[in-house]
Amino acid sequence: MTARREIESVTNRIRERSLATREAYLARVEDAAAKGVYRSTLSCGNLAHGFAACSPRDKAALSGDTIPNLGIITAYNDMLSAHQPYETFPRLIKEAAEEAGGVAQVAGGVPAMCDGVTQGQAGMQLSLFSRDVIALATAVGLSHNMFDAAVYLGICDKIVPGLAIAALTFGHLPAVFIPAGPMTSGLPNDEKARVRQLYAEGKVGRDALLDAESKSYHGPGTCTFYGTANSNQMLMEIMGLHTPGSSFVNPNTPLRDALTREAAQRALAITALGNEYTPVGRMIDERSIVNGVVGLNATGGSTNHTMHLVAMAAAAGIKLTWADIAEISEHVPLIARVYPNGLADVNHFHAAGGIGFLVRELLDAGLLHEDVQTIWGQGLRRYAVEAKLAADGSVTREDAPPASGDEKVLVPVAKAFQPAGGIRLLKGNLGQAIIKVSAVRPQHRVVEAPAIVFHAQDELQAAFQAGELDRDFIAVLRFQGPKANGMPELHKLTPVLGVLQDRGHRVALVTDGRMSGASGKVPAAIHVTPEAADGGNIARIENGDRLRLDAEAGTLEILVAADELARRQPAAGNLSSEHFGVGRELFAGFRQLVSRADQGAAVF
Missing domain, CATH: 3.50.30.80 (IlvD/EDD C-terminal domain-like)
Known part of the structure; x- marks a missing residue:
């Protein structure tokens, strides 16, 4: 299905503006891809260092160049709720890789800071710059040239954009982003906001404020309001970098673990050693970027992405501007209301139909480019689904529900909350x-x-x-x-x-x-x-x-x-x-x- 004329017009303008830089970028991607498996170019000393700590089985596998090796870039730390679940992901990924006949190694770690912790503090002044530090740290991890694909474990504000910039810089490698999911719902967001205002007015004390905040942010997973972290997850899915239906499944559940294993095996399936080679630099193009902007506006997403999407696009040789984002906003209706744009949280959004419903509605309205490449194959229609746990513990998928489960949270385009984006x-x-x-x-x-x-x-x-x-x-x-x-x-x-x-x-x-x-x-x-x-x-x-x-x-x-x-x-x-x-x-x-x-x- 072809996108509406207005969406095509913006996409074509971006494509024309980016012609020289995109061509130069793709030439670099093709040059790197033509060199094949990088391990084959390493000396014996290089390679011995690269797998010295591996098991005998993995050493034997990595000695040649026919077994795919998956690099894991992780933003794990156990202080921050969103990233604490990643502690167990490398083990799951390694097990899944072995089952698929491959190998996985943790290529490197990147910092993950929380704006919620540093809010109003001096440390917040490092927050935006941490995005570029994360991109640099990822480059260091992948610079060893040991990998055929990479999976990225990151979820919050600057982490995902930093990882995306780095992934596109290593554009010859397939890239799969693996989310950890939101924490379960706590104190309703409107009640939290009410207590904050009372505290600002001096009508309640610090003990009442801390009690409300602790009931809001209470367990593993991302914060449940629709800030930059959850906008990141929507973007990664609508741009085809997540497996379908995986963004908002809670951590520490059987379905979340099954999705993580599946994502690792999908990353191994799309390396140059197989028949579905999908380098991320070729996969993410002007249409993918526009789809991200459409999703951002349709959901009332984070304003941080007016910078992050520009920087991410630039890493792929694509010149996106604020004027492009604003023009797309004029043609994309708001069809989701998640706090602070409404009272619901992302768990309510997911239960109402989530991204599968969102993608189908926007595709049917001609507001997304359907003919894009994703890690799941050709065509964004593959993402108009719900992920569920099969009886054997694997992931199964069904079409997104025909109607919203809660029209206070998520509506079809015909019933949009407002005619233009946010x-x-x-x-x-x-x-x-x-x-x-x-x-x-x-x-x-x-x-x-x-x-x-x-x-x-x-x-x-x-x-x-x-x-x-x-x-x-x-x-x-x-x-x-x-x-x-x-x-x-x-x-x-x-x-x-x-x-x-x-x-x-x-x-x-x-x-x-x-x-x-x-x-x-x-x-x-x-x-x-x-x-x-x-x-x-x-x-x-x-x-x-x-x-x-x-x-x-x-x-x-x-x-x-x-x-x-x-x-x-x-x-x-x-x-x-x-x-x-x-x-x-x-x-x-x-x-x-x-x-x-x-x-x-x-x-x-």
Whole structure:
């Protein structure tokens, strides 16, 4: 089935823009693939080092070049709930590989930090940069040239994009991403948000807040709201990098273990040693990237992916822009409501029909490219299914349910919650910015008010506590971009601004920082580019200047005469204190090299 004209038009524009870089990339992929199994080029000393710790059976297998070897890149650690389940995955993968006549080795580990732990802390300034560290660490692991394919164990915010960038850099290798699944449902998200606002107002204490948070984040698996981590899982499946139906199966269940074994065996089946060779660099093309953008908008996914998808696409020689993402958003309806865009969590989404239902609806509406290659074979229709556990312990699949199990959570395209997606591009004399409106009520999408300028989250919170913000205003939080301090997420501001909006004030946020998948009910123009540290006009805003954020018209303006604005000297951020401590001094080179947010905020 052919995608709609509007989707084809954006895809063709991306393809034409990317022609030279994509051709050069594919030439590198083909050159690497033509060299065959890399172990055959290793010296005896090289190879002996590469399998010294293996069993006699695996040593014998790896001595030649006819047995496939699967490299495992893992983001396991046992502090973070989402990655703790990965502890047992290498054993399952190795057993599955042996059953399939192959070998599997852990090629390397990558860091996995949690934005939930570092939120509002100095460590958050390493968060975005950790994506590129993960890509670099993956490259080190795969550089030994021992592998015929790779599986990637990662799930959360920067981990999956970093792994994807690295996988596409090693584009001659097949790549299969293996999720660990979400934790079971805990305290409802709306109740958690209510307690957070009460705490911000001083109406409950820390003990009540910690109790609510602990009941929300209570066990192994990803957090259950639809932030960047769960947006990652949707993307990997709709782009064909997961096995069908695997994204939102809870960890430590028989079905999850069966899916993990199946994914390992599928990775071995699509190496160059078999008949279904599927190098990821050839598999992921402009259509796959567009499908990811469609899925992001249809589900109200994380704004972080306006940077991550740009960077991932660039790793495959594809030039994706914010304008492409925004144009796709205009034609893709919102058909899922998962917190913060609704009250449900991802377990409710999965139970209502999940990604199988989502894929079928979007395909039938002509909003996805069906004719794509996936790790499961040709055609995205293969993903319009539900995965279940067969009597023999293997995975079986059925067609996605014909109707949603809960139309408060997931609906067919004909009953869409809103006609356009949740991510929009803002333009004006402050530059470009991203806004997510799927959780913002229409009456709050246009705000014109005086600016109050802050250079730190704590300044805004202190002003709130002092009673200085009980009025209409637009908070300007600057020097939060990638060049300034690594572009931290600013979730600590959500309860404060939510309280003020609930009191009837017209409020909004304008920042060169991030809000991510937790962008909620308060309008927030984020990722403002050029950022303050790069001389952007956000650095020229003064207290009392009138700003206008219009998410309907797609504009972001400072209502100051152009000549007056040009005369102003940009403010200087006092950032020296933010460049040291918790390892921030080690990232000075990253802050100097990093590209703009609209270019992916990458250091490569």
